[in-house]
Amino acid sequence: MEISKIGVIGAGQMGNGIAHVMALAGYEVRLSDISQDALDKAVALIARNLDRQVSREKISGEVRDTALGRISTTLEMADIGQTDLVIEAATEQETVKQKIFDSLGPHLLPHTILTSNTSSISITRLASRTDRPEKFLGFHFMNPVPLMQLVELIRGIATDRETYETCLKVVERLGKTAASAEDFPAFIVNRILVPMINEAVYTLYEGVGNVKSIDMAMKLGANHPMGPLELADFIGLDTCLAIMNVLHEGLADTKYRPCPLLTKYVEAGWLGRKTKRGFYDYRGEEPVPTR
Numbered sequence: 583m584e585i586s587k588i589g590v591i592g593a594g595q596m597g598n599g600i601a602h603v604m605a606l607a608g609y610e611v612r613l614s615d616i617s618q619d620a621l622d623k624a625v626a627l628i629a630r631n632l633d634r635q636v637s638r639e640k641i642s643g644e645v646r647d648t649a650l651g652r653i654s655t656t657l658e659m660a661d662i663g664q665t666d667l668v669i670e671a672a673t674e675q676e677t678v679k680q681k682i683f684d685s686l687g688p689h690l691l692p693h694t695i696l697t698s699n700t701s702s703i704s705i706t707r708l709a710s711r712t713d714r715p716e717k718f719l720g721f722h723f724m725n726p727v728p729l730m731q732l733v734e735l736i737r738g739i740a741t742d743r744e745t746y747e748t749c750l751k752v753v754e755r756l757g758k759t760a761a762s763a764e765d766f767p768a769f770i771v772n773r774i775l776v777p778m779i780n781e782a783v784y785t786l787y788e789g790v791g792n793v794k795s796i797d798m799a800m801k802l803g804a805n806h807p808m809g810p811l812e813l814a815d816f817i818g819l820d821t822c823l824a825i826m827n828v829l830h831e832g833l834a835d836t837k838y839r840p841c842p843l844l845t846k847y848v849e850a851g852w853l854g855r856k857t858k859r860g861f862y863d864y865r866g867e868e869p870v871p872t873r
């Protein structure tokens with residue numbers, strides 16, 4: 583099956599990155615969110631990120647303009663349903679995602695493939711609420727989408743071969759690499775990465791090190807491009823906590839217990855970069871460690 587129109591639901595950091603790479607690869611993209619304000623901000627951010635690629639001579643000004651012209655925004659599920667492939671990239675809460683798929687259902691074309699960019703939630707369970715579990719796949723991009731090479735593809739128990747292969751072709755057209763993961767909590771990357779981040783928060787909670795020393799230790803001692811607390815702020819602390827909760831509940835093992843300090847930060851609304859405060863304070867010129 584040929585994919586030409588793609589609907590992206592959720593215009594946060596992942597949704598805007600997905601729209602960006604899809605438009606650059608030549609797909610027509612319809613981007614949606616709950617408010618026009620969120621959509622306007624997302625399009626402005628895509629334009630800035632494309633400009634950055636122009637100034638680094640990765641793409642030409644003409645390519646940027648054509649890509650931007652391929653992105654439209656909508657608040658209507660009917661517009662999203664009339665596409666070949668939908669990528670849901672809304673907040674990491676199962677109830678939010680279920681409601682989205684419920685409201686999208688009546689507007690879908692018979693051939694539309696449904697996918698979720700979820701970081702952790704069961705693809706089989708999300709698919710089972712739709713009228714097409716065989717055309718449902720986990721399509722998991724990494725952050726920041728324009729820079730990261732990997733996409734995890736996760737088949738639910740009912741996903742058919744054609745759906746998987748169609749999405750694999752999309753990944754190839756993006757110039758990215760797919761890793762196939764089975765449908766277990768948090769799949770591959772986050773099963774390994776997010777417990778490490780959670781352990782870094784425990785290290786902070788127990789006073790083994792402060793924010794700066796923990797991040798420096800992992801950057802210089804393990805050659806990670808970002809320290810784990812810096813990375814947690816970058817991913818979003820709400821998303822990290824949601825992933826730990828899925829691991830804890832789904833695998834029923836105390837080793838996945840979310841650190842109480844992570845829970846407290848999320849309860850405070852300190853979600854990392856997106857709220858300008860997490861383990862670092864981002865309100866000034868340079869991020870300042872908070873502990």
Ligand SMILES: CC(=O)CC(=O)SCCNC(=O)CCNC(=O)[C@H](O)C(C)(C)COP(=O)(O)OP(=O)(O)OC[C@H]1O[C@@H](n2cnc3c(N)ncnc32)[C@H](O)[C@@H]1OP(=O)(O)O
Pocket residue numbers: 631632634635638640700701723724725726727728729730771772775807808813817821
């Ligand atoms: C939670 C989940 O479900 C799954 C996940 O995603 S987990 C998170 C996975 N991601 C990671 O682990 C990221 C770890 N961090 C890194 O790899 C690096 O810090 C990074 C790639 C993010 C940035 O690297 P850096 O060298 O410090 O960044 P920076 O110098 O600002 O930018 C590098 C290049 O990307 C470009 N760039 C940065 N952000 C960009 C964006 N959003 N769009 C387009 N280009 C961008 C810059 O212009 C720059 O271009 P040049 O190489 O031509 O100079």
Ligand SMILES: NC(=O)C1=CN([C@@H]2O[C@H](COP(=O)(O)OP(=O)(O)OC[C@H]3O[C@@H](n4cnc5c(N)ncnc54)[C@H](OP(=O)(O)O)[C@@H]3O)[C@@H](O)[C@H]2O)C=CC1
Pocket residue numbers: 591592593594595596597614615616620671672673674675678682699700701702722723724725816817818821856
């Ligand atoms: N952050 C990361 O590093 C990664 C995240 N992911 C996954 O991608 C998804 C999105 O994450 P991310 O972009 O970081 O999150 P963000 O918080 O940046 O963005 C989520 C967006 O979804 C919007 N939203 C919430 N409810 C709805 C709805 N009912 N309909 C449409 N839009 C809605 C939010 O609006 P509002 O702000 O108004 O609530 C927000 O704009 C999650 O499933 C996450 O696990 C996957 C890979 C990496």
